[in-house]
Amino acid sequence: MNTLVTGAAGFLGANLLRSLLADPRGGHIVAVDLVPQSFPDASGRLRWITGGLDDPAGLAAVAATRFDTVFHLASIPGGLAEREPALGRRVNLDATLALFDRLAEAGTRPRVVFASSIAVYGEMAGDAVHALTPTRPTLTYGAHKRMAEIALADLTRRGGVSGIALRLPGLVARPGGSTGHGSAFMSDLLRSVAAGQPYVCPVGPEATCWWMSAACAVANLRHAAAIVATGDIQLPALHLSVGEVVAALAETFGPACGRLVTHRPSPEIERLFGRLPPLWAQEAEALGFAHDGSALRLVAAALAAD
Structure with missing residues (x-):
């Protein structure tokens, strides 16, 4: 083959x-x-x-x-x-x-x-x-x-x-320094918090994205x-707010991690990547496709290589 x-x-x-x-x-x-x-x-x-x-x-x-x-x-x-x-x-x-x-x-x-x-x-x-x-x-x-x-x-x-x-x-967690991806903030958020580094997020905590x-x-x-x-x-994907992902990071790495994130929303990034609605993917799920399961599992899988 x-x-x-x-x-x-x-x-x-x-x-x-x-x-x-x-x-x-x-x-x-x-x-x-x-x-x-x-x-x-x-x-x-x-x-x-x-x-x-x-x-x-x-x-x-x-x-x-x-x-x-x-x-x-x-x-x-x-x-x-x-x-x-x-x-x-x-x-x-x-x-x-x-x-x-x-x-x-x-x-x-x-x-x-x-x-x-x-x-x-x-x-x-x-x-x-x-x-x-x-x-x-x-x-x-x-x-x-x-x-x-x-x-x-x-x-x-x-x-x-x-x-x-x-x-x-949007797929996470892309290596730091990625260029050209409008959704790169999703990966940057995970990697920065996991490393204990402050992160200024270009969307607000209520911004919703599809995560995988x-x-x-x-x-x-x-x-x-x-x-x-x-x-x-x-494909099915988790529909999560940035705040929910930060909460999962805090549960994984400790409460102090959540305080590393501040928000300075960019209207353009939030408009294009931070207002995604719910996703119904029952047809794909019936074919055997799947999402990560939960915010906690997403964080664990996305950062497993680290």
């Missing part, structure tokens, strides 16, 4: 790759990223391709192998894509469509798990989000993710691939590869 992971050195990609390499049943893995290989592989199952899918040479190197399973995670993050729309289009849309086409042309109908985003909905406030919520992206990142979802669904309908797109929420640990996201990605369902899936 051959598996492809794009964006393999990224936050989610690295966590997924570790999980796949730890599973002896996983077969051979081809990993693609702009940075050189940084993963030890005593099993000899990993082949690393350094390059980008927006480079014809990089795409050709990937297409030389026929894959059973593909995890397409590579992308330019939302904030950077908004500042540099041409770069965002080249990587998030054009390279993605080119990869999908090459996979379909191979004739093996691989299982393609695409990391989409809740950015496809646009601004969300008020009514709960559910399986039939319209997609009205207001950022370039979300628009390109939605276009890729449609293309994947069409190739699936035509029989070239078996595609499933998972709409991911990287470990939970990996479990959902791997589950998506193992089932037969296709189409767009809104």
